[in-house]
Amino acid sequence: xxxxxxxxxxxxxxxxxxxxxxxxxxxxxxxxxxxMESAIPxxxxxxxxxxxxxCALINGFIENDFSILYVASxxxxxxxxYYRIAATWGAHEGSMLLWAFILSGWTLAxxxxxxxxxxxxxxRVLGTMGLISFGILLFIQWTSNPFLRLIPxxxxxxxxxPLLQDFGMTIHPPMLYMGYVGLxxxxxxxxxxxxxxxxxxxxxxxSRPWTLVARIFLTFGIVLGSWWAYYExxxxxxxxxxxxxxASFMPWLVATALLHxxxxxEKRGAFKAWTVLLAIFAFSLSLLGTxxxxxxxxxxxxxxASDPARGLFILVFLAVVxxxxxxxxxxxxxxxxxxxRFTWLSRESLLLVNNILLVTASASILLGTxxxxxxxxxxxxxxSVGSPYFARVFTPLMTPIVFLAGIAAMVPWREGQLDxxxxxLLRIALPVxxxxxxxxxxxxxxxxxxxxxxxxxxxWLLATxxxxxxxxxxxxQSLSEGVSALSMSFIGMNFAHLGLAVxxxxxxLSGSHSEEKIVKLAPGESASIGAYTFKFGGVHAVExxxxxxxxxxxxxxxxxxxVAALTPQKRIYQVQKNPMTEAAIDPGLTxxxxxxxxxxxxxxxxxxxxxxxxxxxxxxxxxLLMMTGGLCxxxxxxxxxxxxKDLTLESQRGA
Amino acid sequence: xxxxxxxxxxxxMVIFLGVGLSLDPRExxxxxxxxxxxxxxxxxxxAPDRRFGPHTLKGRPYLLNVWASWCEACRAExxxxxxxxxxxxxxxxxxxxxxxxxxxxxxxxxxxxNPYQTVAVDANGKxxxxxxxxxxxxxxxxxxxxIILYKHTGPLNRKVLTEKILPLLRTPQDPRAKTP
Numbered sequence: 001x002x003x004x005x006x007x008x009x010x011x012x013x014x015x016x017x018x019x020x021x022x023x024x025x026x027x028x029x030x031x032x033x034x035x036m037e038s039a040i041p042x043x044x045x046x047x048x049x050x051x052x053x054x055c056a057l058i059n060g061f062i063e064n065d066f067s068i069l070y071v072a073s074x075x076x077x078x079x080x081x082y083y084r085i086a087a088t089w090g091a092h093e094g095s096m097l098l099w100a101f102i103l104s105g106w107t108l109a110x111x112x113x114x115x116x117x118x119x120x121x122x123x124r125v126l127g128t129m130g131l132i133s134f135g136i137l138l139f140i141q142w143t144s145n146p147f148l149r150l151i152p153x154x155x156x157x158x159x160x161x162p163l164l165q166d167f168g169m170t171i172h173p174p175m176l177y178m179g180y181v182g183l184x185x186x187x188x189x190x191x192x193x194x195x196x197x198x199x200x201x202x203x204x205x206x207s208r209p210w211t212l213v214a215r216i217f218l219t220f221g222i223v224l225g226s227w228w229a230y231y232e233x234x235x236x237x238x239x240x241x242x243x244x245x246x247a248s249f250m251p252w253l254v255a256t257a258l259l260h261x262x263x264x265x266e267k268r269g270a271f272k273a274w275t276v277l278l279a280i281f282a283f284s285l286s287l288l289g290t291x292x293x294x295x296x297x298x299x300x301x302x303x304x305a306s307d308p309a310r311g312l313f314i315l316v317f318l319a320v321v322x323x324x325x326x327x328x329x330x331x332x333x334x335x336x337x338x339x340x341r342f343t344w345l346s347r348e349s350l351l352l353v354n355n356i357l358l359v360t361a362s363a364s365i366l367l368g369t370x371x372x373x374x375x376x377x378x379x380x381x382x383x384s385v386g387s388p389y390f391a392r393v394f395t396p397l398m399t400p401i402v403f404l405a406g407i408a409a410m411v412p413w414r415e416g417q418l419d420x421x422x423x424x425l426l427r428i429a430l431p432v433x434x435x436x437x438x439x440x441x442x443x444x445x446x447x448x449x450x451x452x453x454x455x456x457x458x459x460w461l462l463a464t465x466x467x468x469x470x471x472x473x474x475x476x477q478s479l480s481e482g483v484s485a486l487s488m489s490f491i492g493m494n495f496a497h498l499g500l501a502v503x504x505x506x507x508x509l510s511g512s513h514s515e516e517k518i519v520k521l522a523p524g525e526s527a528s529i530g531a532y533t534f535k536f537g538g539v540h541a542v543e544x545x546x547x548x549x550x551x552x553x554x555x556x557x558x559x560x561x562x563v564a565a566l567t568p569q570k571r572i573y574q575v576q577k578n579p580m581t582e583a584a585i586d587p588g589l590t591x592x593x594x595x596x597x598x599x600x601x602x603x604x605x606x607x608x609x610x611x612x613x614x615x616x617x618x619x620x621x622x623x624l625l626m627m628t629g630g631l632c633x634x635x636x637x638x639x640x641x642x643x644x645k646d647l648t649l650e651s652q653r654g655a
Numbered sequence: 656x657x658x659x660x661x662x663x664x665x666x667x668m669v670i671f672l673g674v675g676l677s678l679d680p681r682e683x684x685x686x687x688x689x690x691x692x693x694x695x696x697x698x699x700x701x702a703p704d705r706r707f708g709p710h711t712l713k714g715r716p717y718l719l720n721v722w723a724s725w726c727e728a729c730r731a732e733x734x735x736x737x738x739x740x741x742x743x744x745x746x747x748x749x750x751x752x753x754x755x756x757x758x759x760x761x762x763x764x765x766x767x768x769n770p771y772q773t774v775a776v777d778a779n780g781k782x783x784x785x786x787x788x789x790x791x792x793x794x795x796x797x798x799x800x801x802i803i804l805y806k807h808t809g810p811l812n813r814k815v816l817t818e819k820i821l822p823l824l825r826t827p828q829d830p831r832a833k834t835p
Contacts, residue, residue, distance in 0.1 A: 277661060284665075291672070311676045319669045323662065330659035370671065377674035518781070572757070581755070581778075598778055599756060602704040609779060 006056030020130030036123035086170035093146035124192035168228030179218025187283035247289030406464025454508025496629025503622025724762035732810035740770035
């Protein structure tokens with residue numbers, strides 16, 4: 001019965017979305033107050049319907065209702081409850097329903113926290129979101145209905161892909177989708193502003209917190225995915241430039257550009273047209289990512305079952321949404337006038353350079369992802385573009401971004417004086433170079449130029465960032481007064497840039513100094529990697545709460561000192577008879593030691609994989625710092641969402 | 656006008672994406688075609704203490720089929736492989752990719768038997784990376800000189816087998832003269 005309730009709610013949500021996408025927009029055009037206001041109850045109703053539909057599907061999984069085709073294909077009665085719940089979004093149909101549900105969640109949030117918006121603007125934002133939702137729900141109903149019944153009902157389900165039976169995998173998709181779909185809010189704000197011709201500082205101030213929240217989720221989702229790939233896939237890698245990974249990274253880069261550009265628009269009224277275009281781009285790339293993943297035009301390690309009808313639908317949807325927004329942009333943007341002038345040496349210029357680099361990076365990833373497809377379409381042969389291309393293109397684009405990131409905060413808006421900016425920079429340049437050389441000597445005797453460059457860039461970013469922080473607080477009476485006078489968004493920026501520096505160090509050192517070995521070890525034998533010796537103490541049986549395991553013991557020595565005892569396992573889950581390899585990782589601030597049991601070979605010998613990964617944790621730590629930066633900025637008093645009073649106060653103050 | 660440029664660029668992209676939909680992404684040629692098959696030395700599924708590598712087959716053409724027990728599409732091609740093994744025309748080698756021997760054995764048993772002469776166990780997928788494995792299943796045709804002649808991505812079917820793969824194995828030829 002629940003499948004029918006879910007189906008019914010899905011249809012109700014579809015109708016509500018159609019209502020929400022039409023009446024308020026017409027009302028906004030005609031000045032009909034009541035029609036505009038109807039967007040709010042419609043948005044809330046849609047959320048309730050989709051929440052019910054989503055719960056109905058989860059219930060199907062909890063109750064092991066294998067008469068639902070989707071449940072039968074992706075679950076099993078022996079699957080633990082929490083994985084059964086997570087299996088709801090473990091495949092195509094359910095993850096599209098999650099997409100729609102999350103969009104309705106964002107819609108609900110806009111209805112709740114939009115007190116500061118004018119009724120016309122709010123109607124347009126919600127109307128645009130309603131149209132997007134209508135398209136996605138139509139897609140689900142038409143090509144990807146998760147509530148289809150399976151007759152006759154099978155006794156048992158097909159089970160969930162074992163790779164997905166992991167904690168990281170249960171929360172990675174929802175976080176990523178929160179980010180992806182959250183960009184729809186910034187997009188809808190941009191469309192509403194274009195429709196109404198109200199591209200002002202208020203618009204960018206309203207957009208900024210929504211973009212921030214979406215980007216926080218997107219960052220978290222990407223970090224989770226990378227971390228999961230590292231510990232579970234057992235390749236020891238953290239990023240593979242897979243088309244599906246690229247699909248999440250492109251919107252992230254553009255959202256980052258958008259945040260920086262919004263800052264210039266809000267503070268100085270600069271780049272209005274460009275900022276609007278970025279907001280359109282960011283969400284378009286989310287949709288494009290959905291198309292790439294769902295249509296099967298690209299083969300990837302993530303590729304799920306693909307279906308041409310689904311691909312065609314999403315392509316048409318993509319063409320309508322992005323095409324009409326870009327047309328609207330083409331018609332409305334020419335009348336947008338930037339109210340500001342700035343010279344080449346100003347924060348505006350530097351932010352523009354940052355934007356160009358980020359968008360170029362995103363475009364080159366798009367090119368690398370689509371290039372094989374385009375060549376194929378032109379009958380020029382088939383190629384696959386792999387990580388060598390991305391690494392070669394990406395590094396030269398990221399280097400100037402890191403170089404400029406710290407400087408930008410020191411350069412004033414509008415017009416800077418060259419000697420005033422250059423003098424302190426020259427003063428820190430020499431210490432940074434000396435320290436970079438010293439550290440590089442310490443790490444590898446300066447044998448690797450990439451290490452030197454990476455360390456140098458990270459130090460430079462830290463030094464320039466520290467300098468701009470110091471400039472802000474040095475004129476105050478005391479340190480504590482100086483710190484407390486800093487705005488939350490300034491602190492947020494410092495956290496985010498600190499995260500970037502930490503990330504650069506992680507990428508550089510783990511990239512050029514990781515070591516790995518696959519060896520055959522008998523008890524008592526040892527393998528060494530770097531300065532570490534792994535002594536194999538043999539394997540014995542262990543009983544877990546719900547599994548039997550073969551547990552190996554490795555004592556890890558650095559010289560004569562024992563630094564870790566690692567116990568990787570080969571588990572057989574009792575219920576499922578599902579063998580799993582549990583790698584043992586000794587995490588550390590400066591290095592990870594990673595051991596995984598391979599196969600039992602002759603007698604007591606096992607094949608064993610050992611890795612030494614220096615500074616790898618800094619990669620994700622950097623990502624988390626960027627997230628923290630976003631959270632700090634969100635607390636800035638300018639963005640108290642929904643408080644009309646704050647906004648008017650701010651605008652009286654003249655920003 | 657310049658504000659309409661993004662729309663123009665986007666429309667061109669949509670056209671390519673549309674054409675892309677009609678193409679078969681599974682037909683990805685491997686850069687390894689015409690090149691020697693990457694060497695490996697892996698434990699076998701039958702007996703973990705016995706090891707297997709392409710050198711063992713030196714002088715004989717073979718099919719290398721990459722499969723795994725977690726792979727849905729492998730179920731579809733399994734009857735084709737069993738049929739092929741019954742005919743005994745080719746040396747069929749399995750590469751069990753990112754799998755565990757226990758599960759692999761159980762899977763073969765449950766799906767109609769083991770069609771492979773030998774299954775090499777690539778538990779961590781390292782050999783798969785050497786061979787440029789995109790997704791499972793994949794099948795490589797390797798000739799008597801150890802040169803990769805052809806790669807098929809996705810489940811094998813009888814059509815591909817009789818029209819593309821078997822002719823390659825029947826006629827001795829120099830693959831380097833033929834560009835894919």
